[in-house]
Amino acid sequence: MSKNFDVVVIGGGPGGYIAAIRAAQLGQSVACIDAWQNAKGGSALGGTCTNVGCIPSKALLQSSEHFEMAGHGFAEHGIGVEGLKLDLGQMHRRKDKVVQQNNDGITYLFKKNKVTSFLGRGSFVGKVDGGYEIKVAREGAADGAASESVIGKHVIVATGSVPRSLADTPFDEKLVLSNTGALAIDGVPKKLGVIGAGVIGLEMGSVWRRLGAEVTVLEALPVFLAAVDDQIAKEAKKAFDKQGLVIKLGVKITKIAPGANDVAVEYADADGRQQTDTYDRLIVSIGRLPNTAGLEPAAIGLQCDERGFVLVDGECRTNLENVWGIGDVVRGPMLAHKAEEEGVAVAERIAGQRPHIDFNTVPWVIYTHPEIAWVGEAEQTLKLTGRAYKAGSFPFMANGRARALGDTTGMVKVIADATTDEILGVHMVGPGVSELIAEAVVAMEFKASAEDIARICHAHPSLSEATKEAALAVDRRTLNF
Ligand code: FAD
Numbered sequence: 001m002s003k004n005f006d007v008v009v010i011g012g013g014p015g016g017y018i019a020a021i022r023a024a025q026l027g028q029s030v031a032c033i034d035a036w037q038n039a040k041g042g043s044a045l046g047g048t049c050t051n052v053g054c055i056p057s058k059a060l061l062q063s064s065e066h067f068e069m070a071g072h073g074f075a076e077h078g079i080g081v082e083g084l085k086l087d088l089g090q091m092h093r094r095k096d097k098v099v100q101q102n103n104d105g106i107t108y109l110f111k112k113n114k115v116t117s118f119l120g121r122g123s124f125v126g127k128v129d130g131g132y133e134i135k136v137a138r139e140g141a142a143d144g145a146a147s148e149s150v151i152g153k154h155v156i157v158a159t160g161s162v163p164r165s166l167a168d169t170p171f172d173e174k175l176v177l178s179n180t181g182a183l184a185i186d187g188v189p190k191k192l193g194v195i196g197a198g199v200i201g202l203e204m205g206s207v208w209r210r211l212g213a214e215v216t217v218l219e220a221l222p223v224f225l226a227a228v229d230d231q232i233a234k235e236a237k238k239a240f241d242k243q244g245l246v247i248k249l250g251v252k253i254t255k256i257a258p259g260a261n262d263v264a265v266e267y268a269d270a271d272g273r274q275q276t277d278t279y280d281r282l283i284v285s286i287g288r289l290p291n292t293a294g295l296e297p298a299a300i301g302l303q304c305d306e307r308g309f310v311l312v313d314g315e316c317r318t319n320l321e322n323v324w325g326i327g328d329v330v331r332g333p334m335l336a337h338k339a340e341e342e343g344v345a346v347a348e349r350i351a352g353q354r355p356h357i358d359f360n361t362v363p364w365v366i367y368t369h370p371e372i373a374w375v376g377e378a379e380q381t382l383k384l385t386g387r388a389y390k391a392g393s394f395p396f397m398a399n400g401r402a403r404a405l406g407d408t409t410g411m412v413k414v415i416a417d418a419t420t421d422e423i424l425g426v427h428m429v430g431p432g433v434s435e436l437i438a439e440a441v442v443a444m445e446f447k448a449s450a451e452d453i454a455r456i457c458h459a460h461p462s463l464s465e466a467t468k469e470a471a472l473a474v475d476r477r478t479l480n481f
């Protein structure tokens, strides 16, 4: 017997679980099918983000930053630390606890909102009376033993993404690591190689460098962080160079040869010279692929593109009536908060509402030290499109709070339309910018001008004053620089 629901969500990551909660709030009967299992075979809701993504990476970034501060940062404050030692096992246990708190939190939220949770992989069976039938099979269970079937009048596909491996070099999670292995290395490697200087490469490279590894990041593109405003990317690169994070740009990987205990990587460097480096561990972070494994989209005629992304329009509608796609498995940035916004919007559309998402105001944050954060257009893209703009920046070096913190690297940069002064983009590198960027997002959502931010009272001393000063700089009238 199939169970019928108004809405069935496939995938319990930030896109799926938030969609399920919002749909339930709006009075629908909702089921969420998720395949992620914890070590005991139980449900581990939260998807990539909670289990092997945003949450554990931020836990390790925090712990490793404390370690680096204790080793190298406290002395300046007059605090001596003797006998500093690393207990990596405890660091991992803490990270695992943080993950579990988040898993448990979502289970609690499902109960509170009366979302029915199914543990297992969901596969489309076909279109039936009353909606779409989906088989749920518990992985690891004897064939059919734990399989059941649900019917959803509406189905939201939120199956997320998986890491992309290099051709011919699958992840073994011992020597060649995806994000999963990178978050679980059980001893600090002496030499760590990272392929791809993107978001994961920089965050994971930072964690292991702080804990004592010699980290080399090999990046194919000739420019560092191509998607980031040039000025901000340059400033960040300077800071990473100073920290000893070796980043080699413009490399072409030619061979990866895992041995018994290490991995040899052959590549042509930016000058075309052939090089071979050997690493104790290798993280491969070269982007992610949409995850439709086991989903059987063809069973209902659900269209995917040639790369496997579920095809959707701007409102997350697929080619099929009442079937929706959200999060990493559809176009757009692979970010948890983008997935969440889409989940909310789809649940509201199913309930007959007309929500709107402005993809131009989705912020990005890279949680390195210094942090990097941005929203809207970068200066180089405005130059390409020929839009007339004014830009102003303000360095944290001139901010009283940053000086007091002892963390003065970086700047805030505001870009505004040359004529109307409307804010087109805000770019930051420096302390606490993962939080500061929220003000810029609010300002852009309300179509604020640079002058609006410049005229708003900001607490003193605070890092947020750098944003106000950068807005003043657009009009060439900073007060503190
Ligand atoms: P996912 O989180 O991937 O969830 C999909 C879920 O669906 C999974 O549980 C999967 O098991 C399940 N599933 C798949 N197929 C089926 C099926 N057929 N049946 C049942 N269940 C299925 N983003 C940020 O915004 N901030 C960050 O700081 C950040 N840090 C990251 C760090 C790392 C190391 C990584 C890898 C990613 C990070 N991300 C971050 C990206 C973020 O994790 C993703 O954008 C986000 O998880 C996407 O959410 P989702 O719901 O679309 O998919």
Ligand code: NAI
Binding pocket: 195, 196, 197, 198, 199, 200, 201, 203, 218, 219, 220, 221, 251, 253, 284, 285, 286, 287, 288, 333, 334, 335, 364, 365, 366, 367
């Ligand atoms: P990414 O797209 O951020 O970076 C991949 C990098 O690898 C790029 O710079 C690319 O040029 C490079 N590359 C690709 N092929 C290569 C090759 N053969 N050799 C050398 N370099 C190569 O992807 P990443 O870091 O894997 O992360 C995936 C996604 O996960 C991110 O794009 C982001 O959406 C999400 N994420 C978000 C985080 C955050 O919001 N703080 C943190 C971590 C991940």
